[in-house]
Amino acid sequence: MISMCGIIACVSKEKIPILKTILNSLKKLEYRGYDSVGVAVIDDSLFIQKEPGKIDDVAKNINVNGIFAKVAIGHTRWATHGKPTQKNAHPHSDCTNSIALVHNGIIENYLELKKELLAKGHVFQSETDTEIIAHLLEEELKETHDFFDAFKTMIKKIKGTYAIAVVSKSDPEKIFLAKKDSPLIIGVGKSQNFAASDIPAILEYTRDAIILHDGEIAVLTAESVYIERNNVPIEPKVVKVLWSPEMAQKRGYPHFMLKEIYEQPIALRNTLDIPETELLNAAQTIVDAENIIFIASGTSYHATLHAKNYLIRHLKKPIYSVIASEYDSLKSLVDDTTLLIPVSQSGETMDVIRALNDLKERKANTLAISNVYQSTVARLANHVIYTQAGPEIGVAATKTYTSQVAVLMLLSYTASFLNGSLEQSEYHKYLEKIRKIPVMVEKNILNSELQARQLAQKIKIAESSFYLARGQSIPTAMEGALKMKEIAYIHAESYPAGESKHGPIALVSENFPVFFVAPRDETEKKILGNIEEMKARGANIILVTEAGSVAIPRADTTFILPKMTLTIERAINLIIPLQLVAYYTAVERGYDPDKPRNLAKTVTVD
Numbered sequence: 001m002i003s004m005c006g007i008i009a010c011v012s013k014e015k016i017p018i019l020k021t022i023l024n025s026l027k028k029l030e031y032r033g034y035d036s037v038g039v040a041v042i043d044d045s046l047f048i049q050k051e052p053g054k055i056d057d058v059a060k061n062i063n064v065n066g067i068f069a070k071v072a073i074g075h076t077r078w079a080t081h082g083k084p085t086q087k088n089a090h091p092h093s094d095c096t097n098s099i100a101l102v103h104n105g106i107i108e109n110y111l112e113l114k115k116e117l118l119a120k121g122h123v124f125q126s127e128t129d130t131e132i133i134a135h136l137l138e139e140e141l142k143e144t145h146d147f148f149d150a151f152k153t154m155i156k157k158i159k160g161t162y163a164i165a166v167v168s169k170s171d172p173e174k175i176f177l178a179k180k181d182s183p184l185i186i187g188v189g190k191s192q193n194f195a196a197s198d199i200p201a202i203l204e205y206t207r208d209a210i211i212l213h214d215g216e217i218a219v220l221t222a223e224s225v226y227i228e229r230n231n232v233p234i235e236p237k238v239v240k241v242l243w244s245p246e247m248a249q250k251r252g253y254p255h256f257m258l259k260e261i262y263e264q265p266i267a268l269r270n271t272l273d274i275p276e277t278e279l280l281n282a283a284q285t286i287v288d289a290e291n292i293i294f295i296a297s298g299t300s301y302h303a304t305l306h307a308k309n310y311l312i313r314h315l316k317k318p319i320y321s322v323i324a325s326e327y328d329s330l331k332s333l334v335d336d337t338t339l340l341i342p343v344s345q346s347g348e349t350m351d352v353i354r355a356l357n358d359l360k361e362r363k364a365n366t367l368a369i370s371n372v373y374q375s376t377v378a379r380l381a382n383h384v385i386y387t388q389a390g391p392e393i394g395v396a397a398t399k400t401y402t403s404q405v406a407v408l409m410l411l412s413y414t415a416s417f418l419n420g421s422l423e424q425s426e427y428h429k430y431l432e433k434i435r436k437i438p439v440m441v442e443k444n445i446l447n448s449e450l451q452a453r454q455l456a457q458k459i460k461i462a463e464s465s466f467y468l469a470r471g472q473s474i475p476t477a478m479e480g481a482l483k484m485k486e487i488a489y490i491h492a493e494s495y496p497a498g499e500s501k502h503g504p505i506a507l508v509s510e511n512f513p514v515f516f517v518a519p520r521d522e523t524e525k526k527i528l529g530n531i532e533e534m535k536a537r538g539a540n541i542i543l544v545t546e547a548g549s550v551a552i553p554r555a556d557t558t559f560i561l562p563k564m565t566l567t568i569e570r571a572i573n574l575i576i577p578l579q580l581v582a583y584y585t586a587v588e589r590g591y592d593p594d595k596p597r598n599l600a601k602t603v604t605v606d
C-alpha cells in the first residue's frame with residue numbers, strides 16, 4: 001500500500017480542544033490527499049478515530065470541542081494502491097493500542113518486516129505498509145523501556161521514504177518524528193509545538209519553522225525541540241515564514257482555485273521582483289552551460305517549454321525540456337558542462353527528485369525553480385530561484401504556473417542579453433514591458449471572467465474538446481487542456497494546429513468545442529486556415545487572441561486581449577481565459593475544482 005498524504009502533530013503545555021487545532025491544520029493539507037482522514041489523541045488513554053471521506057464529512061463524527069488533551073496527531077490520505085477504507089486510514093496502532101502514528105511515504109521493505117512480526121505473533125489490522133512501524137516499535141519496547149531508543153532502532157530497520165509522527169502512552173507528552181525523502185517541518189509556537197507536511201498547516205499558530213532534513217529525527221515537547229542525526233544532536237535552525245495565515249485562506253472566494261487565479265497579479269509582481277544580482281548570476285549559469293535540460297512534471301513542464309523554445313532560438317545550443325518521469329532518455333547527454341533546471345512548484349514531486357538525484361551524479365550544475373522555501377528540489381540544487389506566488393492550495397496550478405513562466409522567461413531574456421544575442425537597449429525595453437505585466441493580468445482576469453462563465457454554461461455538456469495553437473503558444477494550449485481535464489473532467493486534447501488535420505480532426509462534429517490560442521504573432525495568418533478547417537466541420541470555435549486579429553470574425557466565442565509583442569506577455573496572458581473557463585466549467589458540472597478526483601497537489605510517489 002503506497003500513500004501520499006498530509007500529516008500534522010501538536011503538543012501543548014495546557015490541555016486544549018486539540019482536535020480543533022488538528023482538524024483545522026489538516027484542512028490546509030487536504031490538497032495532499034483526501035481519501036480518508038484520521039486523528040489520535042493521547043490523554044489517559046489512546047483514542048483513535050479514522051474514516052474514509054473528506055475532512056469536513058469525517059469531522060462531523062468527531063467530538064471536536066469535547067476532547068481536551070495535550071498531544072494529538074492527524075492524517076489525510078491519498079491512496080494509490082488499495083482502497084481508502086477505515087482500516088487502511090491512519091493513524092495506525094500496535095497490538096496493545098499504546099502507540100499511534102501517521103506516515104507519509106512508502107516503507108519498501110514492509111513485506112519482509114511484516115513476515116517477521118507475524119511470526120512473532122503480531123496481529124495486523126490493515127493492508128498498509130505503515131502499520132508495521134507501530135508493531136516494530138511495540139517489539140523494540142520489549143527490549144528497552146526508553147521510547148526514543150525504540151524509535152531510533154525502528155528507524156534503522158525501515159527502508160523507503162517517510163515523514164513519521166508517533167505518539168505513545170509510555171511517553172505521553174512527546175511527539176517523535178523522523179524524515180527521509182518526504183517533507184516534514186516543525187512549527188515552534190508559544191507553549192505549543194507542531195509538526196506538519198507543509199507550512200500552511202501551521203501558519204495560524206506560528207510563523208517560526210524548522211525544516212527537517214533527510215536522516216534527521218526529532219522529539220517535540222510543548223516547550224522544546226530536540227533534533228539529532230546519526231546520534232549527534234543538531235542545533236535547530238528556526239526560519240521566519242513570510243507567508244501569512246490569510247494567504248492560505250479563501251478570503252470570500254468560493255474556491256481556492258478562483259482566489260489563486262485572482263492572485264496572479266500580486267504573485268507576478270512579487271516573483272518578477274528578483275534582486276538583480278540573483279537574476280544575473282542565475283542567467284550566467286545558463287550562458288556558461290554547454291547544454292541545458294529542464295526537468296519538470298505536469299503544469300511545471302508546460303512552463304519550461306516556453307523558456308526552452310525561446311532559448312533554443314537565442315542561445316543556439318542544445319536545450320531540452322524533459323518530463324521528469326522520462327529523464328532516462330537524456331541521461332547520456334549529461335556531464336559537467338550541463339545545466340539541469342528542475343522546475344517544481346512544491347519542490348517535492350518524486351519524479352523530479354529522482355531525476356535530479358540521478359542526473360546530478362554526472363557532475364552537472366543545477367538551478368532549481370521552486371515555490372516552496374527549502375523544498376527538497378530547492379535543497380538539492382546548487383542555485384535556487386523561488387517563485388513568490390505564496391501558498392497554492394487548489395490542486396490545479398494557476399498562479400504558480402504564471403509565476404514559473406515569469407521567472408523562466410525573465411531568466412531567458414537576461415541570458416540572451418548576457419550572451420549578446422539581445423541588445424542592451426532591447427533588453428531594457430523588454431524589462432519595461434515586463435514591469436507592466438501584473439497590471440495587464442489584472443485587467444485580463446476582470447475582462448475574461450463573465451465570458452468564461454457564459455461559455456462554461458454552453459460547453460458543460462461536451463464530452464471532448466481540442467486546444468490548438470501554433471509556434472510559441474503550443475505550451476499554452478497544452479496547459480489549457482490540462483486544466484480542463486483535471487478539474488472539469490472533459491477530455492481535452494492539445495495539438496499543434498497544423499497537425500490536427502493529420503488525425504484528430506476525425507473526432508470533430510457539430511458543436512465540438514475547439515479552443516484556438518492564436519496571438520497576433522508570425523502564426524496569425526496560418527492558424528486562420530486551421531480555424532476554417534474546424535469550422536467547416538461544425539466545430540464550436542473558441543478563440544483566445546489579441547485585438548485586431550483576422551480570426552475574430554470566424555469565432556463563436558472570442559477572448560480579446562490587448563496587442564502584445566513579447567513571448568512572456570503572451571505566455572502569461574493567453575492562459576488566463578483558459579484557467580477561468582476550466583474553473584467555471586468544473587463548477588457548472590457540479591465538481592469541486594479544488595479537489596479533483598484521483599489527484600493530489602503534490603505527487604510524492606513515482
Ligand code: AGP
Nearest residue numbers: 298299300344345346349396397
Ligand atoms: C497542475 O495543475 C497539476 N495538478 C500537476 O500537473 C502539477 O503541475 C505536477 O504534479 C507538478 O507539480 P510540481 O510543480 O509541484 O512539481
